[in-house]
Amino acid sequence: MEPTPVKNFLQSIISDDLANGRVSEVHTRFPPEPNGYLHVGHAKSIHVNFGLAEANGGCCNLRFDDTNPEKESQEFIESIQADVRWLGFQWEGEVRYASSYFQQLYDWAVYLVEQGKAYVCDLNAEQAREYRGTLTEPGRNSPHRERSVEENLDLLARMKAGEFAEGEKVLRAKIDMASPNMNLRDPIMYRIRKVAHHQTGTDWVIYPTYDYAHGQGDAIEGITHSICTLEFEDHRPLYDWFVDNLPVTSRPRQYEFGRLNLNYTVTSKRKLKQLVDDGVVHGWDDPRMPTIAGMRRRGFTPGSIRKFCEMIGVTRSDGVVDVAMLEFAIREDLNANAPRAMAVLNPLKVVLTDYPEAQVETLVAPNHPSREELGSRELPFTRELYIDADDFREEANKKYKRLVLGKRVRLRNAYVIEADSVVRDAAGEIVEVHAHTIPDTIGADPADGVKPKGVIQWVSASHGRRAEVRLYDRLFNHEAPDRGDADFLRHLNPESLRVVEQAWIEPALAGALPEQSFQFEREGYFVADRFEHSADQPVFNRTIGLRDTWNEGA
């Protein structure tokens, strides 16, 4: 795995820090809260944190920022680890938990109280809001701000002991209620929550806030560069305040970068959860979800996601990346690596009237047009086969390069055929095309010099296999589905999933393993479903269609 050669502003900072001795090694961390599945935005953060560590010979921790037990669960802890590993990253040592530091954090809180820098406040949530002031008006000091150290110590101990009800008291840092930075108006360090924690059980009834826990967690782990997204920029003075006022043994620095926004996509955990809870999709790993698990099931590869992250770069400006870039990254990967195969999604029977009924020729087709080392597979050729209904017309203009009555077409990896007549059902619909083969056209052009105009895929009617094929498309048909406050669900693409129950696939495809990717020639890239595919009942998901520059009509 080659280190990222890309240079961004974070790398510049790190290079400087290394050069001037501020740090002797690089230690980053990826700190998700286990309250949902990781999505493509997290992939960027993972790529930044692990990538920077890797590129500078350092390491990166995986730390669960589990300070709010109400929203978190073990399910998410497991899925997150699986996703990070799948992306190909390895964290330093064991998985870390902010909750492992609860005792240390508490001791430090006592320390701040002793220093007169923290106090217990009895204001309820509503009162606290009033005292906090507004963006343009300063706040007012809490009436409890000047409690004695002894009283604060006693109250804090009793908070910890469970003597007070939720919301009755909080521990606040004593900073500046008039600060223009709202985060510095005596921010809350501890709140009472009488709920069990997924890691610490019922050991605690008070839980530290993100602001109080994060920087200290970084310091405990020896994190040198604590990288987060732009919205935390205003928190940096607070981050620094805690680290500077506590006897921590290392001094981490926080840096912020712009979070990833993708058009035609929502990446807010709340909205993703809603899609799952409302049953709009079939779970966090639905192939239409921008979650890592969903993308994996859709057929994205770790390499394509990493490539995408490299393409978009890391800056402090917040833009909206075109989802076409993501699509490019996966096409590029799959074009280079996915074996080719043939499948017919909308079958139309073709009978080769000159081809003996009992005859079966075993043709050999290369698995990749330019990578011989990917081998080849056998392709049974028979009198009856299926082609895609879109690949036949009774008549067409010169631009149409497929099968036309009275004209020729190349069957991919097989013969050139010529269409002679059609068979219709009672309703007048074409149900069969009768054609004949042009002799000696395997690997050769017709001897009479009349070359076919195009090439189409096919599957033997007698030797082909049936498969379910799920055609996925973007979940939203609006560029910015969550812009504004209106319900983002109204922008759902009604055709984000189309299931083809009975597609025909060439026999070799039945041996596909779950998560194996293929290019179904002329159709797109497909992956055998991670959970529901089997040799008996093959299921393929369309990852992404082939680039299509054909303008019919033009």
Added chain:
RNA sequence: UGGGGUGUCGCCAAGCGGCAAGGCACCGGGUUUUGAUCCCGGCAUUCGUAGGUUCGAAUCCUACCACCCCAGCCA
């Protein structure tokens, strides 16, 4: 109207006083048993706007404008 940020091609993004990289998308042309891939070519006299400094500015200064974030006992 407080504080913190960001503004370079439709999108992402280099550039850090010497005369606008690259990628995506798009548009031409060539090769091709995938209308794919691949290959070649095109695509910002201009860097949010207006002034100023300078021989010279996207890069420095000033003012203005636009957009994003902050008033959770969420992260």
